[in-house]
Amino acid sequence: DAGVIQSPRHEVTEMGQEVTLRCKPISGHNSLFWYRQTMMRGLELLIYFNNNVPIDDSGMPEDRFSAKMPNASFSTLKIQPSEPRDSAVYFCASSLIAGRNSPLHFGNGTRLTVT
Amino acid sequence: GQQLNQSPQSMFIQEGEDVSMNCTSSSIFNTWLWYKQDPGEGPVLLIALYKAGELTSNGRLTAQFGITRKDSFLNISASIPSDVGIYFCAGFLNNNAGNMLTFGGGTRLMVKP
Numbered sequence: 127d128a129g130v131i132q133s134p135r136h137e138v139t140e141m142g143q144e145v146t147l148r149c150k151p152i153s154g155h156n157s158l159f160w161y162r163q164t165m166m167r168g169l170e171l172l173i174y175f176n177n178n179v180p181i182d183d184s185g186m187p188e189d190r191f192s193a194k195m196p197n198a199s200f201s202t203l204k205i206q207p208s209e210p211r212d213s214a215v216y217f218c219a220s221s222l223i224a225g226r227n228s229p230l231h232f233g234n235g236t237r238l239t240v241t
Numbered sequence: 242g243q244q245l246n247q248s249p250q251s252m253f254i255q256e257g258e259d260v261s262m263n264c265t266s267s268s269i270f271n272t273w274l275w276y277k278q279d280p281g282e283g284p285v286l287l288i289a290l291y292k293a294g295e296l297t298s299n300g301r302l303t304a305q306f307g308i309t310r311k312d313s314f315l316n317i318s319a320s321i322p323s324d325v326g327i328y329f330c331a332g333f334l335n336n337n338a339g340n341m342l343t344f345g346g347g348t349r350l351m352v353k354p
Contacts, residue, residue, distance in 0.1 A: 169284075217283050219283075232276075232283030232285070234283045
């Protein structure tokens with residue numbers, strides 16, 4: 127079975143540029159999550175969607191970050207303009223149902239470097 | 242936000258040794274999950290625990306959901322080099338906060354052949 131698919135795997139960009147990260151959740155999963163991982167802060171939840179609707183975006187750092195889920199099989203996380211402190215690994219995850227007993231399945235992440 | 246205290250932060254052991262790591266919280270959880278992250282990859286689910294007191298095994302891995310619902314441990318028996326990675330505990334709080342999964346800080350395991 128195909129897992130959560132993220133692209134690109136690596137992104138290197140200059141400060142001020144727009145960055146778009148992409149995610150395809152596991153087919154049939156109704157919840158999608160965007161996480162950011164850094165050495166200092168570990169795994170941080172940025173935003174999650176249930177049935178394509180954003181439910182909680184309180185983890186989004188600031189207005190430079192935005193996420194969309196136009197359909198059940200695709201989501202994007204956009205950073206505009208990017209800054210060096212945005213450098214991190216960004217993970218997308220999906221789960222079957224919007225419930226407490228539904229484990230998250232992670233993609234392999236996008237490693238973002240902003241110079 | 243809620244915190245999961247995971248310990249130890251890192252371990253450096255000899256191949257063949259057993260490993261034990263744990264997570265504790267001041268809050269009650271109704272689900273505990275254990276993930277492993279290999280370098281350059283995303284966390285992969287190892288074991289899921291749904292009931293207080295539940296003890297579950299997956300090969301050489303054994304995990305338990307604490308009776309108080311505030312802690313969980315993961316044991317790895319007879320470690321091998323491919324066990325190297327970062328192990329995360331995670332849990333769903335016992336409230337109606339929807340799908341909020343809280344992660345521990347991770348235990349970095351290093352195995353010496």
